[in-house]
Amino acid sequence: IDLLAEINRVKPVSIELGLQTIHESTARYIRRGYETAVYYDAVKRLKDAGIEVVTHIILGLPGEDHAELMQQANTIATLPLDMIKLHQLQLIRGTRMAREYAEHPEEFHLYTVDEYIDLAIDYIERLPETMVVERFISQSPRSLLIAPDWGMKNYQFVDRLRRCMQERGTWQGRLYTP
Numbered sequence: 001i002d003l004l005a006e007i008n009r010v011k012p013v014s015i016e017l018g019l020q021t022i023h024e025s026t027a028r029y030i031r032r033g034y035e036t037a038v039y040y041d042a043v044k045r046l047k048d049a050g051i052e053v054v055t056h057i058i059l060g061l062p063g064e065d066h067a068e069l070m071q072q073a074n075t076i077a078t079l080p081l082d083m084i085k086l087h088q089l090q091l092i093r094g095t096r097m098a099r100e101y102a103e104h105p106e107e108f109h110l111y112t113v114d115e116y117i118d119l120a121i122d123y124i125e126r127l128p129e130t131m132v133v134e135r136f137i138s139q140s141p142r143s144l145l146i147a148p149d150w151g152m153k154n155y156q157f158v159d160r161l162r163r164c165m166q167e168r169g170t171w172q173g174r175l176y177t178p
Contacts, residue, residue: 005049014052014082017042022072026061030097040079047080054134055081059119060089062100062107069119073126077176085135086123088116091146098146113150117161121170129173136161 004013019039021027027036046053057076059069076084088111091098101108111119120136127133137157142149150157165171 001045001049001051004046004051008049008051012052014054015046016054016056016085018056020056020058021061021064022075023064023068026064029063030061043079043081052082053080054083054085055079056085056087058087058089059116059123060109060111062089062097062109066119066122070122070126073123074177077127077131078178081131083132083134084127086120086133087135087138088148090138090140090148092140092144093146094144101146110148112148113152113157113160117157117164120161121165121168124172125170125175127172128176128178129171131172133172 004015007013017039018032019036020030020032022036024036027034043053043055055076057072064072089108091101091108091110116137124133135154137150137152137154139154152160
């Protein structure tokens with residue numbers, strides 16, 4: 001971190017951390033490799049050093065329901081993050097999770113695009129307006145993707161999300177409580 005802070009004085013440094021989830025049981029399931037407390041410590045140390053922090057979150061991991069995801073959003077909102085990248089769960093050919101899905105599809109909820117838009121809106125309503133949402137979805141190569149295949153480009157998704165937010169009369173930070 002000291003070296004990053006030194007470089008940051010010359011050229012801006014941004015560190016992306018793959019949190020994916022705050023829930024320890026899910027983190028163990030996806031084999032994240034570290035406890036959430038390690039992430040919290042890294043964020044604090046990076047921010048104390050003046051370094052920009054971006055976090056990746058996957059919405060729709062097996063076993064996480066809407067209430068847990070909203071709890072996660074409320075927790076994320078308390079962190080001194082500069083940006084967040086949201087990703088929908090995607091099942092990729094040849095992965096352990098793809099095999100588990102083939103064996104037990106009932107354990108997975110693969111959101112439709114409309115369900116995911118509603119979830120993403122519910123999530124960002126809890127985030128402070130100062131936290132930049134850099135991404136709402138990710139796109140895996142079609143040749144590797146099992147599901148979900150929404151057939152949308154990122155900009156199309158964002159346009160649709162914005163329209164839904166306008167229809168709901170909501171905005172990022174509407175439910176944020178410092």
